[in-house]
Amino acid sequence: MKIIHGSLLLWYLLLPLTSFLGSTLGLNRTDFPSGFIFGAASSAYQYEGAAYQDGKGSSIWDTFTSLHPEKIADHSTGDMADEFYYLFQEDIALMKEIGLDSFRFSISWPRILPKGKISEGVNQQGITFYNNLINELLYQGLQPFVTLFHWDLPQSLEDEYLGFLSPNIVNDYQDYVDLCFKEFGDRVKFWVTFNEPNDFASGGYATGTEAPGRCSNYIGNCSFGNSATEPYTVGHHMLLSHAIAVKLYREKYQASQKGNIGIVLACYWMVPKFQTVASTDAAFRAIDFMLGWYLHPITFGNYPETMRFLVGNRLPTFSASQSEMLKGSFDFLGVTYYTARYADDSTSYSSVNLSYTTDSHVNLTTEKDGLPIGQPTASGWQYVYPRGLLELLSYINRKFNRPLIYIAENGVNDNASLPIQDALDDSLRINFHHSHLSTLLKAIKAGVDVRGYFVWSFLDNFEWESGYTLRFGMTYVDYKNGLRRYVKNSALWYKNLLRKEKITRRLPLLYTD
Numbered sequence: 001m002k003i004i005h006g007s008l009l010l011w012y013l014l015l016p017l018t019s020f021l022g023s024t025l026g027l028n029r030t031d032f033p034s035g036f037i038f039g040a041a042s043s044a045y046q047y048e049g050a051a052y053q054d055g056k057g058s059s060i061w062d063t064f065t066s067l068h069p070e071k072i073a074d075h076s077t078g079d080m081a082d083e084f085y086y087l088f089q090e091d092i093a094l095m096k097e098i099g100l101d102s103f104r105f106s107i108s109w110p111r112i113l114p115k116g117k118i119s120e121g122v123n124q125q126g127i128t129f130y131n132n133l134i135n136e137l138l139y140q141g142l143q144p145f146v147t148l149f150h151w152d153l154p155q156s157l158e159d160e161y162l163g164f165l166s167p168n169i170v171n172d173y174q175d176y177v178d179l180c181f182k183e184f185g186d187r188v189k190f191w192v193t194f195n196e197p198n199d200f201a202s203g204g205y206a207t208g209t210e211a212p213g214r215c216s217n218y219i220g221n222c223s224f225g226n227s228a229t230e231p232y233t234v235g236h237h238m239l240l241s242h243a244i245a246v247k248l249y250r251e252k253y254q255a256s257q258k259g260n261i262g263i264v265l266a267c268y269w270m271v272p273k274f275q276t277v278a279s280t281d282a283a284f285r286a287i288d289f290m291l292g293w294y295l296h297p298i299t300f301g302n303y304p305e306t307m308r309f310l311v312g313n314r315l316p317t318f319s320a321s322q323s324e325m326l327k328g329s330f331d332f333l334g335v336t337y338y339t340a341r342y343a344d345d346s347t348s349y350s351s352v353n354l355s356y357t358t359d360s361h362v363n364l365t366t367e368k369d370g371l372p373i374g375q376p377t378a379s380g381w382q383y384v385y386p387r388g389l390l391e392l393l394s395y396i397n398r399k400f401n402r403p404l405i406y407i408a409e410n411g412v413n414d415n416a417s418l419p420i421q422d423a424l425d426d427s428l429r430i431n432f433h434h435s436h437l438s439t440l441l442k443a444i445k446a447g448v449d450v451r452g453y454f455v456w457s458f459l460d461n462f463e464w465e466s467g468y469t470l471r472f473g474m475t476y477v478d479y480k481n482g483l484r485r486y487v488k489n490s491a492l493w494y495k496n497l498l499r500k501e502k503i504t505r506r507l508p509l510l511y512t513d
Contacts (some may be wrong), residue, residue: 018448027437029498033444034181037143037452038498039102040095040474043150043195045078048460049105050085053346055123057114059152060163060204064211069219071209076467079332082477085129091485092136094475097459098491099498102143104193104408104454106150107184109176114304116154118175127183127364134187145406147183147192147264147452148177158212162455164234164241165205171445173241174248176272176449181253189259191407192334193245205230206356209465218353220495228354235317239297239326246329263298264334264408265293265324269388273342274451282362283343285310287395289360299400301327310359330450333400337392337436340385342368377428378415379470386435392444393450410436411456413463413470420486423476429490436496455494459485 029038046062052058065077073344083090086505095103109116134144148377153163157278161168177193185191190292193202200210208215243265249261269287272279285306288296289418302308303321307315318326341364349361366383391404412432414423433455444450458474468479472492478484 009419010077019125029265029433031441033451034391035451037101037106037145037454038494039100039143039145039452039454040382040458041104041145041454042084042458042461043106043147043152044108044111045081045150045152046106046128046457046458046463047082047084047113048081049078049079049081050243051077052123053085054129055111055114056108056126057110057116057123057227058155059108059110059169060155060158060211061152062294063158064213064511068213069169071471072467076462078115078462080483081189081462083483084459087483088133089136091459092140092142094485095142096140098474098487099494100458101498102452102454103137103144103458104145104147104188104192106147106152107180107305108152109149109154110154110156113154113176113181114156114163116157116160116176117172117180120156122179128312132182140189143190144184145182145189145190145192147195149173149193150195151204153212163212164201164237165230167237167240169237170241170244171405174187177245178248178252181249181257185257185259189257190332191249191261193242193261193263193406194238195264195334196336197235197242197263198290200358201231201234201238203465205234214353216353218332219343219355219357221248227356232311233302233354237291239294240322241264242298243322243325243329247325262330262332262334262406263294264336265294266336266338266409267392267453268338269385269392270343270362270364271340271373273344273365278345282345285360286352286362286364289356289362295333295396295400297323297326298329299327299403306360310361314354316420331404332406333396333403334392334406335391336409336456337407338374338387338410339382339410341366342373375428378413379466382413382433384412384435386432386439389436389437390443390446393440393448394446397443397448401453402447402449404451406452406454407440408454409456410453411472412471416460416469418470418471420476420478423471423487424488426488426490429474429488430493433490433494 051062060270065072069075100192102492107130110232112123114123135142157163163169167451203210204212205214208220213222214230215222216225216227220228267290270283272283288304288306296304344363346361349358361421372383373384376383457472460471460477463470474488476486476488
């Protein structure tokens with residue numbers, strides 16, 4: 001398939017003239033530290049398509065969307081997605097035209113190891129694709145920022161030993177990443193071991209809303225699972241896999257390849273709902289169960305005390321050697337931030353129907369006194385709360401020894417049902433990124449070591465359980481007409497932001513910090 005991108009003139013003609021009057025709202029890349037990276041983020045299952053082409057094996061997301069269409073808002077799949085597998089050269093050319101410094105993408109484990117294991121055979125066509133992708137990015141002047149696992153586990157490993165529920169996964173993951181370091185590490189300088197392991201463990205094993213769709217029957221519509229134990233088991237094995245991958249990279253590859261390795265963790269900012277000790281404590285507990293679950297072990301070698309106390313013997317333990325391997329096992333931390341919640345002490349905790357979803361004893365809400373915590377968006381879970389980014393980064397800086405940070409994802413959705421003309425005029429997205437980048441500057445000036453910012457996302461894409469009902473892209477993908485791409489106003493705003501010279505004309509802000 002071949003997609004013919006329209007010319008920039010066509011894109012400009014499709015957009016309302018008023019959208020260009022505001023330029024970058026006063027922001028410019030020169031406001032940020034020298035060498036600061038501006039990029040965009042993606043993942044293999046959400047972008048690539050070609051799900052069963054050129055020797056690729058099935059992933060748990062291929063299986064999940066096929067067997068459980070009712071769990072996807074529009075019953076869609078990532079079988080085609082954006083067909084980035086075939087169209088990456090055109091898309092990268094557009095990235096260059098926008099002025100991106102870097103593109104964050106993930107490697108599909110089953111695309112290069114169809115059965116999940118080295119011993120079962122390497123798919124050379126998959127290796128070739130990622131080599132071509134990396135080479136094209138470098139040719140166009142973009143730095144590859146590569147995630148090794150973004151949720152698409154080979155189905156064969158799920159079939160053999162239930163994937164991350166088994167300690168067997170640690171050795172197979174080590175072999176997989178070793179192959180990636182060997183094949184691509186001469187050109188890749190940024191490696192991410194896991195993307196949002198907290199979301200993978202909770203969505204896949206606590207609520208069953210995401211692959212592989214496991215949960216207790218008192219939590220959701222699942223045929224198998226245990227929401228009280230499985231999320232913690234999966235998280236434990238992901239942490240051990242992360243630590244062993246970092247150890248391997250540092251001992252075998254880092255000196256010669258001169259790259260860096262880290263992990264990406266997602267967290268909402270938690271605002272105490274009331275000015276009480278109970279609400280404040282609840283907010284910090286919620287952060288422990290979302291962020292500290294992974295960041296505390298890789299910083300200090302053990303789970304947060306709140307988790308150990310509240311989860312008890314359902315939470316696995318680390319041996320002394322595992323704890324030592326975990327401590328300091330990252331060169332950088334990727335932070336994903338989208339929204340915030342009000343937190344208060346939960347009064348509905350059940351000691352019978354145990355679950356990760358309730359173990360924190362926190363009640364999270366999006367309203368207080370009838371008012372939302374931030375501007376609503378097209379989805380029920382996201383409310384715009386820029387201040388939360390500053391608060392979250394400041395909290396991480398204080399509690400976790402001032403790590404080097406990249407904002408690995410930040411973005412806002414709009415409704416896929418909007419006519420294309422309205423979708424391209426995405427002033428909400430422009431104001432969202434302006435407000436968050438302005439807030440990010442405050443964090444940097446306050447001493448947080450942030451080195452880059454990746455928008456989610458460059459293209460509209462398959463948004464997991466939301467399917468194609470939401471659009472997060474700065475570039476519109478016309479799924480009804482050959483997947484043709486059209487840049488939105490936000491992409492043109494981003495292009496102006498990335499110019500060397502500062503432009504100061506302004507758009508009226510939809511909201512302020």
